Amino acid sequence: MSGVSIFVDESGDSCPTQRLFSVGAVWCSPRSLSNQHTLGFTHKALMAKALALTGNHNRKELSHSEGLALHDDDLFYEMSLKVPVDASVNQKDKPWTGFPLKFTTSIAHPTLETRMSSSREAGNQIRARCLMQVLHPLTVYRGNAKIEAEVVLDDVVWAKAVAYCGDDFESPRIAKNLSFHFTYEKSLRIPGLQVADLVAGMNRHYCLTAENQSAHAFVDQNTLRHLEVKALFVEETF
Numbered sequence: 001m002s003g004v005s006i007f008v009d010e011s012g013d014s015c016p017t018q019r020l021f022s023v024g025a026v027w028c029s030p031r032s033l034s035n036q037h038t039l040g041f042t043h044k045a046l047m048a049k050a051l052a053l054t055g056n057h058n059r060k061e062l063s064h065s066e067g068l069a070l071h072d073d074d075l076f077y078e079m080s081l082k083v084p085v086d087a088s089v090n091q092k093d094k095p096w097t098g099f100p101l102k103f104t105t106s107i108a109h110p111t112l113e114t115r116m117s118s119s120r121e122a123g124n125q126i127r128a129r130c131l132m133q134v135l136h137p138l139t140v141y142r143g144n145a146k147i148e149a150e151v152v153l154d155d156v157v158w159a160k161a162v163a164y165c166g167d168d169f170e171s172p173r174i175a176k177n178l179s180f181h182f183t184y185e186k187s188l189r190i191p192g193l194q195v196a197d198l199v200a201g202m203n204r205h206y207c208l209t210a211e212n213q214s215a216h217a218f219v220d221q222n223t224l225r226h227l228e229v230k231a232l233f234v235e236e237t238f
């Protein structure tokens with residue numbers, strides 16, 4: 001069985017005044033049973049790099065909105081160096097090829113989507129659509145190998161979005177040998193959520209400015225489209 005952790009965080013807000021809302025997910029195969037330890041080595045290196053780049057000694061966590069947008073290229077280059085030697089994640093035993101971390105991202109336009117929706121729940125509906133997009137590799141998995149995944153979300157603000165997606169996550173279309181569950185954590189104590197915050201923030205900044213092209217290219221190159229455990233795909237009947 002392959003174990004997968006997926007850390008999900010956002011940048012911007014899903015309220016109607018926002019131009020863009022970005023969600024980033026970081027996928028890894030953890031060697032630790034504790035989310036507090038997974039990606040801890042990489043997180044520590046990124047915190048040190050952020051300090052060196054910004055001189056901010058009061059930083060308590062990696063938060064893209066706290067002055068890190070100008071340093072995306074340097075931070076993601078540091079990530080590319082540290083993840084391959086991070087003992088908290090499997091380097092080889094993982095349901096994909098290549099880099100030990102994989103990414104998925106989603107972008108929404110809250111102003112437009114709220115205008116098109118008559119629901120007061122537009123913000124949660126936006127989160128739900130973004131969540132389905134970043135979890136796409138799970139929902140289309142049809143492989144023979146068993147996969148157990150934990151989706152770790154940044155706080156209970158995501159609970160209603162998960163509820164909206166409930167039928168899809170319990171649908172017969174989900175592979176029988178795939179199981180996953182959701183947990184809600186505070187980003188301050190979970191390194192993987194802080195890395196996901198960098199991904200979401202970088203992606204939003206790139207979409208708005210076309211800056212940080214090296215960082216964006218790195219995430220794009222390591223974007224996960226499908227889980228690859230000798231998958232046997234079946235044709236769906238509509």
